[in-house]
Amino acid sequence: MKVAKRREAMLNAVLGGMNDVSTLCEHFGMSEATVRRDLRALAGDRRILRTYGGAAAVGAHEPEPSLDERRESWREQKEAIARAAFAHIEEGDTVFLDGGTTTAALARYLAGRSSVHVVTNNLLVIGALASTTTKLTLIGGDVRPSSMSTLGPLAQLVLSRLSVDKAFFGADGVVASRGLCEATAEQAYLKECVIRQAANVFVLVTADKIGRASQQHWTPLERDWTLITDAAAPAQELAAFTLRGDVKVQTVTV
Structure with a gap:
C-alpha cells in the first residue's frame, strides 16, 4: 500500500475511534515504528492530534468546566467516593492526592490523621489540611488556576524524589x-510521574467520567489499579474495566 493511501486509511481508523498504537499495529499489520511515524505525519498536517500512546480526532475535546462548576456537580457522589477511598488508607501510609474536587473531598476525611502523610499538588487540599495535625507536603511548580493545582518541570522533579x-x-x-x-x-504527564512512584493506584471518578474521552491528552494505566465510582455508572462500561484483569472496580451508593 502506498504511503498516502495507508495514511488515509489510518486517518479513517482514528476518526472511527481506533486510537491507540497497539490496536492500529494489529489492525494494519504494521510495526509500531511505522504506525508512530504515520501518526506524526497526520498530526503534522493537523488532521489528528497525538496523545499518549495513540491519537485523537481534531476537535474531539469538550470545553473544560470551571472550578466552580466542578465543585457543585455530583457533590453527593463525590462524597461517597471519597468515603470509600478513605477506607483504603491505613495508619502510617504516605498518600498522594491528585488535583480535583473528589480528591479534595478525600482530604477532608484525612484532617487530623497525624499518622498519615499527604503529598499533593492540589491547592484545594491545603485549605482542608494545613491547619490540622496531618503531615502535609505540597508539590511545587506552576499553578494552573482552572484546577487549582501545580504542575510542570519543578513538580515532576520533586515527584521523582518521592515514593x-x-x-x-x-x-x-x-x-x-x-x-x-x-x-x-502537563496534567497527563504529571499523573504518569506519580504512577511510577506509587505502590498502589486508585482512580476516583463519578459515573459521568466512565468511558468518557472528553479531552485529548492521556495517561496510560498499564498496571494493577482500583477504580472507585458511583453506582450510576453503566454496567457495560464497567465490564470493560473488569475484563482487563488488572482493574478492581468498586461502586458506591449515595
Whole structure:
C-alpha cells in the first residue's frame, strides 16, 4: 500500500475511534515504528492530534468546566467516593492526592490523621489540611488556576524524589482501553510521574467520567489499579474495566 493511501486509511481508523498504537499495529499489520511515524505525519498536517500512546480526532475535546462548576456537580457522589477511598488508607501510609474536587473531598476525611502523610499538588487540599495535625507536603511548580493545582518541570522533579504507598487520582475521563484523559499534556504527564512512584493506584471518578474521552491528552494505566465510582455508572462500561484483569472496580451508593 502506498504511503498516502495507508495514511488515509489510518486517518479513517482514528476518526472511527481506533486510537491507540497497539490496536492500529494489529489492525494494519504494521510495526509500531511505522504506525508512530504515520501518526506524526497526520498530526503534522493537523488532521489528528497525538496523545499518549495513540491519537485523537481534531476537535474531539469538550470545553473544560470551571472550578466552580466542578465543585457543585455530583457533590453527593463525590462524597461517597471519597468515603470509600478513605477506607483504603491505613495508619502510617504516605498518600498522594491528585488535583480535583473528589480528591479534595478525600482530604477532608484525612484532617487530623497525624499518622498519615499527604503529598499533593492540589491547592484545594491545603485549605482542608494545613491547619490540622496531618503531615502535609505540597508539590511545587506552576499553578494552573482552572484546577487549582501545580504542575510542570519543578513538580515532576520533586515527584521523582518521592515514593508513596497509595496514589488517588481524579480525571476528566477514564477509558478502559486508554487510561485517564486530561485537558493538557502537563496534567497527563504529571499523573504518569506519580504512577511510577506509587505502590498502589486508585482512580476516583463519578459515573459521568466512565468511558468518557472528553479531552485529548492521556495517561496510560498499564498496571494493577482500583477504580472507585458511583453506582450510576453503566454496567457495560464497567465490564470493560473488569475484563482487563488488572482493574478492581468498586461502586458506591449515595
